[in-house]
Amino acid sequence: xxxxxxxxxxxxxxxxxxxxxxxxxxxxxxxxxxxxxxxxxxxxxxxxxxxxxxxxxxxxxxxxxxxxxxxxxxxxxxxxxxxxxxxxxxxxxxxxxxxxxxxxxxxxxxxxxxxxxxxxxxxxxxxxxxxxxxxxxxxxxxxxxxxxxxxxxxxxxxxxxxxxxxxxxxxxxxxxxxxxxxxxxxxxxxxxxxxxxxxxxxxxxxxxxxxxxxxxxxxxxxxxxxxxxxxxxxxxxxxxxxxxxxxxxxxxxxxxxxxxxxxxxxxxxxxxxxxxxxxxxxxxxxxxxxxxxxxxxxxxxxxxxxxxxxxxxxxxxxxxxxxxxxxxxxxxxxxxxxxxxxxxxxxxxxxxxxxxxxxxxxxxxxxxxxxxxxxxxxxxxxxxxxxxxxxxxxxxxxxxxxxxxxxxxxxxxxxxxxxxxxxxxxxxxxxxxxxxxxxxxxxxxxxxxxxxxxxxxxxxxxxxxxxxxxxxxxxxxxxxxxxxxxxxxxxxxxxxxxxxxxxxxxxxxxxxxxxxxxxxxxxx
Amino acid sequence: xxxxxxxxxxxxxxxxxxxxxxxxxxxxxxxxxxxxxxxxxxxxxxxxxxxxxxxxxxxxxxxxxxxxxxxxxxxxxxxxxxxxxxxxxxxxxxxxxxxxxxxxxxxxxxxxxxxxxxxxxxxxxxxxxxxxxxxxxxxxxxxxxxxxxxxxxxxxxxxxxxxxxxxxxxxxxxxxxxxxxxxxxxxxxxxxxxxxxxxxxxxxxxxxxxxxxxxxxxxxxxxxxxxxxxxxxxxxxxxxxxxxxxxxxxxxxxxxxxxxxxxxxxx
Numbered sequence: 001x002x003x004x005x006x007x008x009x010x011x012x013x014x015x016x017x018x019x020x021x022x023x024x025x026x027x028x029x030x031x032x033x034x035x036x037x038x039x040x041x042x043x044x045x046x047x048x049x050x051x052x053x054x055x056x057x058x059x060x061x062x063x064x065x066x067x068x069x070x071x072x073x074x075x076x077x078x079x080x081x082x083x084x085x086x087x088x089x090x091x092x093x094x095x096x097x098x099x100x101x102x103x104x105x106x107x108x109x110x111x112x113x114x115x116x117x118x119x120x121x122x123x124x125x126x127x128x129x130x131x132x133x134x135x136x137x138x139x140x141x142x143x144x145x146x147x148x149x150x151x152x153x154x155x156x157x158x159x160x161x162x163x164x165x166x167x168x169x170x171x172x173x174x175x176x177x178x179x180x181x182x183x184x185x186x187x188x189x190x191x192x193x194x195x196x197x198x199x200x201x202x203x204x205x206x207x208x209x210x211x212x213x214x215x216x217x218x219x220x221x222x223x224x225x226x227x228x229x230x231x232x233x234x235x236x237x238x239x240x241x242x243x244x245x246x247x248x249x250x251x252x253x254x255x256x257x258x259x260x261x262x263x264x265x266x267x268x269x270x271x272x273x274x275x276x277x278x279x280x281x282x283x284x285x286x287x288x289x290x291x292x293x294x295x296x297x298x299x300x301x302x303x304x305x306x307x308x309x310x311x312x313x314x315x316x317x318x319x320x321x322x323x324x325x326x327x328x329x330x331x332x333x334x335x336x337x338x339x340x341x342x343x344x345x346x347x348x349x350x351x352x353x354x355x356x357x358x359x360x361x362x363x364x365x366x367x368x369x370x371x372x373x374x375x376x377x378x379x380x381x382x383x384x385x386x387x388x389x390x391x392x393x394x395x396x397x398x399x400x401x402x403x404x405x406x407x408x409x410x411x412x413x414x415x416x417x418x419x420x421x422x423x424x425x426x427x428x429x430x431x432x433x434x435x436x437x438x439x440x441x442x443x444x445x446x447x448x449x450x451x452x453x454x455x456x457x458x459x460x461x462x463x464x465x466x467x468x469x470x471x472x473x474x475x476x477x478x479x480x481x482x483x484x485x486x487x488x489x490x491x492x493x494x495x496x497x498x499x500x501x502x503x504x505x506x507x508x509x510x511x512x513x514x515x516x517x518x519x520x521x522x523x524x
Numbered sequence: 525x526x527x528x529x530x531x532x533x534x535x536x537x538x539x540x541x542x543x544x545x546x547x548x549x550x551x552x553x554x555x556x557x558x559x560x561x562x563x564x565x566x567x568x569x570x571x572x573x574x575x576x577x578x579x580x581x582x583x584x585x586x587x588x589x590x591x592x593x594x595x596x597x598x599x600x601x602x603x604x605x606x607x608x609x610x611x612x613x614x615x616x617x618x619x620x621x622x623x624x625x626x627x628x629x630x631x632x633x634x635x636x637x638x639x640x641x642x643x644x645x646x647x648x649x650x651x652x653x654x655x656x657x658x659x660x661x662x663x664x665x666x667x668x669x670x671x672x673x674x675x676x677x678x679x680x681x682x683x684x685x686x687x688x689x690x691x692x693x694x695x696x697x698x699x700x701x702x703x704x705x706x707x708x709x710x711x712x713x714x715x716x717x718x719x720x721x722x723x724x725x726x727x728x729x730x731x732x733x734x735x736x737x738x739x740x741x742x743x744x745x746x747x748x749x750x751x752x753x754x755x756x757x758x759x760x761x762x763x764x765x766x767x768x769x770x771x772x773x774x775x776x777x778x779x780x781x782x783x784x785x786x787x788x789x790x791x
Contacts, residue, residue, distance in 0.1 A: 293655070295620045297627055297637040305628030309614070316616040316657075377612040380673065383576045384629035385602035 010111075010119040018123060045138070052138035053146075060146040066245055068233045069222060074241040076221040079200055081132040082161050087197030088131070089162075089169035092124045094189040097173070097182075097280045117273035118266050121170060125262060129162025150246025157243040157251050160258035167258070167265040174269055174276070182280045187318055194326040205333040302386040306394035310371050311402070313449070320449060324366045328359060328406060349421035350482045353414060354474035356425055360407045361432030361470030367402055368440035371395040374449040396437055403433050421481045428477030431491075435469035435498055442505035465501040469494050528590035530554045530681050530712035531575060536584030538736075544570045546736040548584070552729075554680070557707045558714045559723035562733035563772055568716040569609075571733065572683050575714075576606035589680055602630070605674035609686035611666040615659035619650050619669045622658065623676045630677035637676065644672040647702055664695035671699060675706070682706065684715040688722060700726060724764040732768060734775035740767075 002008045027033040064070065106116055136158060143151035172192070176185045201217070208220035220226060231237055243251030300308070314321055333355070372395055375381060381391055407429050415422035443462035472494040479487035502508055531552040538545040545567040552558045562568045573579040575586055577597050585592060591599035613622055620641065627637035645651045648668040653661070658669060667687065674682055682703070688696045703713050704726060717723055723730050724744060732740040740747060744764060751767045762770075 293618065293621065295618075295624045297624050297632075297634045297641065299634050300628055302629050302631060305625055309617075309625050312621075313614060313616050376614050379576070379578055379606060379608050379612055380626065381629070382578050383601055383604065383606040384626075385598045385631075386629055387598060 007115050007119060010116050011122075014119050014123050018127070048138040049141060052142045056139060056142050056146070060143065064143075064147055064245065066242060066247070068230065069227060070245075071233065071238045071241045072226060072230050073221045074244060075238055076204070076217070078157075078161075078240050078244060081136070081158070082165060083200035084197050085128045085132060085161055085165035086169055087193045089124055089128045089166045090173060090189055090193035090196065092127065093121070093166075093169050093173045094186060094193070096120050096124065097177075097276055098186055103277055113274035113277070114270035117270045121166060121262075121266060124169075125162045125166035128165055129159045132158050132161070148246065150248070151244075153246050153248060153251040154244040156255045157240055160243075160251075160255040161240070163258040163262040167262040170265050170269055174272065177276055177279075182276075186280070187322065191322045191326075194322070195329065198326070198329045202329060202332055206336055209333065209336055302384065303390055303394035303397070306381070306386075306391060307398045307401075310395060310398035314367075314370065314402070317449070320370070324363065324370070328363065349414065349418050350478050353421050353425040353428070353481050354478035356407060356410050356414070357428035357432050357477045358470045358474035360403055360429040361436045361466070361473060363406060364399055364403045364433035365436035365440060365466045365470070367399045368396070368437040370449060371399050372437075372440050373444045373447055375446070376449055378446050392441065396441075399437055400433060403429075424477055424480045428473050428480070431476075431494075432470050432473040435473065435494065436466050438498065439465050439469065439501060442502055442507040444507070461501065461504065465497065468497055472497070527554055529587070530556065530589060531714065532585075532587040533571070533575070534585045534587075536571065536574065536586065537582045538567075538570050538574060538579065539582055543736050545574070545581075548733075548736070548738055550731060550738055550741070552712060552714060554589070554712055555707065555710050556712055557703070557726055557728045558712070559727035559730045560714060560716045560733060561718075561720065561723055561730060561768060562716070566733045567736040568733050569685050570736075572606075572685055572714065572716065576604060576683055577601055578606070603680040605677065605679035605682045607667075607670050607674045607682065607684040607687055609689055611663075611670035613658050613666055613669050613673070616657055618655050618657055619645060619672065620654045622669060623672060626673040627676050632677050640676050640678065641672075644675045648672050648698060663690045664692055667691060667699070668695065671702065675702070679711065681712045681714070684713070686716055686718065688717060688719055720764045720768060730764070732771050734772045735779055737775070739775040740771040 002012060023034075023037075026037050106113065133155065136154065140151055140154045143154075173185065173189050176189055176192075180188065204217050204220060208217060208223075211225045212220060212223050239250045240254050243254045314324070372392075382388075384391075411422050411426050411429070414425055439462050472490055476487045476490035476494065479490060529551050531550070533548055533550040536545055536548040537543070548567075548571060550571075560568050560572070570579060574581050575588065575593065577593055577600065580594075585594075586600075587593070588600040589603050591597075591603070593600045614625075617625065623641040623644070624637070627641070632640070642651075645654050648671060650665070650668055650672060653665065658666060661669065667690075671687070674684075684703075687699055687703075691699065700722065703715070707713050715722075715727075727744075729741065729743055730747060731738055740750070742750065747764070747767050748762055751762055751770060
């Protein structure tokens with residue numbers, strides 16, 4: 001029997017909540033979908049295993065030796081999940097400090113908060129490892145079957161990464177709390193999490209462009225340049241790679257190191273948890289900031305008021321703005337590439353322009369969600385004497401102009417290198433932005449702006465359609481820049497996808513219902 | 525020329541997974557203070573949301589000062605203000621900026637908007653907080669900001685859904701005073717409330733909805749008469765609470781038989 005308020009008791013409580021959250025997310029809050037989810041998960045895993053088998057077959061046929069090029073390559077690929085795990089852990093830990101939910105109940109009870117903290121941090125470490133474990137499982141399993149079961153040691157190595165990432169994230173977040181206070185930590189920890197997450201990929205791409213003139217991580221990791229500057233084969237830095245490739249001693253040492261680091265971090269910080277949560281909570285009850293902004297009631301059209309409101313709210317919400325603009329981090333490599341390859345002709349444009357198009361589409365999707373679904377006073381706007389068309393037009397204009405401000409400088413820079421590529425890029429960006437905005441319009445579902453990061457869970461179809469259209473418009477643009485007529489086929493595929501998305505969207509059903517109502521008979 | 529009704533609802537129906545509003549017919553005169561009562565899930569909010577243009581009826585007609593809410597939604601909205609139970613305001617705007625935004629949506633002329641904003645902020649005791657962002661405001665303060673937004677464009681019809689829930693005594697009193705003053709000035713007010721004392725003291729006419737139907741309507745005196753005559757309680761002096769509980773219970777009992785609205789309606 002589990003004693004109340006013990007570590008195990010809290011663990012059971014957390015496990016139950018996490019399981020229900022996960023199930024609700026997978027089933028889109030619809031009951032009785034357990035079997036369907038299981039079948040879908042099994043199908044996806046089987047497909048991923050097949051893909052992994054096909055991708056790794058050639059490598060495993062020739063055997064895998066722990067030589068320097070392989071260790072460098074594996075270490076490089078292991079660094080990517082570590083940076084993503086650290087990012088995820090930082091974000092989860094920040095949320096654990098600031099999200100009130102049940103904290104007030106638990107902190108007001110005589111139960112020891114440090115035990116809850118320990119359980120929540122462990123849960124974060126496991127959840128952080130879990131996603132990487134699921135994604136890596138097909139490759140690990142294929143290697144274990146085709147090369148040898150020693151490759152199963154990659155699982156504890158990934159778990160060790162999760163523990164390491166959680167420990168460093170706890171230390172980082174608590175350090176920020178002490179140094180810059182609770183209000184700033186919330187904002188900066190989230191920004192830091194995004195930068196850490198994207199940092200490795202972007203850093204490698206920048207290094208790749210600067211050293212070998214290519215944006216490809218794969219080419220960079222196997223380049224002579226990297227091998228010439230990499231540490232010697234017996235360096236400790238290759239321990240995780242050796243462990244993941246089946247060396248038991250290396251795997252064990254990585255796991256023990258991470259466990260010790262995680263346990264020491266918990267022991268050192270758990271006692272401060274309650275105090276931090278209370279301080280984090282107190283920033284919410286600070287009186288609103290006093291700021292004498294000019295309010296003139298100047299005559300403006302309702303559309304102008306709506307546009308102005310959207311920009312004002314976005315500019316004033318630093319967290320929201322950072323989250324929205326975070327996608328632009330991925331524009332740094334193509335921008336660097338543009339600068340690096342200035343005058344090099346069209347070759348680089350084929351890579352750089354599609355990235356701009358994709359970023360424009362994704363940015364528009366985020367902004368459109370904020371403007372269309374993330375309306376904090378939807379009833380006010382709906383009851384105003386402004387036609388729904390006017391409201392939508394104003395919101396779309398707000399989105400388009402914000403995206404234009406961000407993307408235009410990059411397209412202008414492109415124009416200096418290749419005016420034609422810039423024009424094609426502009427056309428692709430317009431198509432991607434309009435598609436993302438339309439999808440958000442068709443799948444609007446009211447939510448608080450603060451739920452921005454959970455917007456993908458409201459409609460899987462909208463999320464997929466948005467990603468599909470942005471990626472394919474980017475592809476079509478790249479092909480067009482390369483002079484390939486396949487671009488037309490890709491564009492046609494996107495338009496077909498958009499038509500299907502409209503056909504199954506709630507907006508079409510609503511449109512039909514409103515049309516029927518307009519032609520209703522008068523009551524007797 | 526006759527003045528159109530402030531609100532005329534005819535044969536209104538709305539259904540979710542079950543019927544929420546059924547054949548509702550209701551008329552409210554200009555300058556009237558009308559309280560719409562009913563148990564939880566009776567269809568009050570659904571009805572008012574259809575009036576405010578937030579929900580589309582399945583069938584029936586709604587007319588606000590002569591403007592059909594489906595055929596002429598903008599005309600209806602221009603003279604209506606909606607205040608939901610959970611105040612929806614922008615955390616990162618100040619009350620003054622919020623009023624500027626609302627005034628812009630309703631296209632209130634600049635000078636009039638400025639003057640009215642000052643007045644409503646004063647009346648609702650929000651003037652000292654006019655330049656603070658709403659993010660730290662209490663529920664009462666947020667409700668007052670939402671009410672200020674409803675008053676800035678000087679609507680002819682104000683619809684309030686549970687406006688007093690969660691307010692302290694002082695804020696509740698202030699809101700009630702503001703509403704009564706608006707009615708004195710000729711504005712029509714419709715509110716839903718579970719605080720029957722508010723309806724008893726403030727409303728000129730009271731309607732009770734149960735299971736989506738209007739089961740009882742009239743002045744308090746008419747309701748007492750109708751209830752006394754029908755229930756045989758020796759009536760005439762029953763409190764609104766007693767009348768309310770009786771008509772709701774009667775409606776539940778007669779559900780599936782003759783609609784209770786027709787039998788309970790005050791003359």
